[in-house]
Amino acid sequence: SLKPSKTESCCSSFPEEVLEHVLSFIESDSDLNSVSLVCKAWYEIERWCRRRVFIGNCYAVSPSIVIRRFRDLRSVAIKGKPHFADFNLVPEGWGAHAYPWIAAFAAAYPALEEIRLKRMAVSDEALELIAKKFRNFRVLVLCSCEGFSTEGLASIAANCRFLIILKTVALKYLQNAARTFGSCGSFPPSHLFKNQMSA
Secondary structure (H helix, E strand, O other): OOOOOHHHHHHHOOOHHHHHHHHOOOOOHHHHHHHHOOOHHHHHHHHHHOOEEEEOOOOOOOHHHHHHHOOOOOEEEEEOOOHHHHHOOOOOOOOOEOHHHHHHHHHHOOOOOEEEEEOOEOOHHHHHHHHHHOOOOOEEEEEOOEOOOHHHHHHHHHHOOOOOEEEEEOOHHHOOHHHHHHHHOOOOOOOEEEEEOOO
């Protein structure tokens, strides 16, 4: 029989609990990705204890692949349209729809707490799904997103009891949303609404 390699011997010498504890201190996504490539044992441990993931292109991977890879995510960041979409160089209706991602994650990750979306088409239905399905939801960041109204945001405000941050970036038509929500009492005093016009 073949002798185990030095890498395999090194991997097997660490108890899983120790590796999980060590990985909890690694914050860089690229570093966590590198850890998963060391050996099969580390790959399995990383996939079980990974709590956040960054998806740089919503078309580079499918929701089902992410769900198979990571079993208990709490924070997800997804980028949709390319950067030049900020300069109106992408046709209207190009795609990058958030709803399929949110629907898949609602079934797989009921404990998801944070969603950060950039240049994606986000419908009111998608926001309502977030409000209904994620029981401990805390953070929603929408950067250069489109397709939703203050009704969708109001659903988040009304149903997410643990909401800490609702932040919109570069959304001109929501410029006065904070004032609107404040006047109708949608947010408890502890909640934070930000609408930033910077990119």
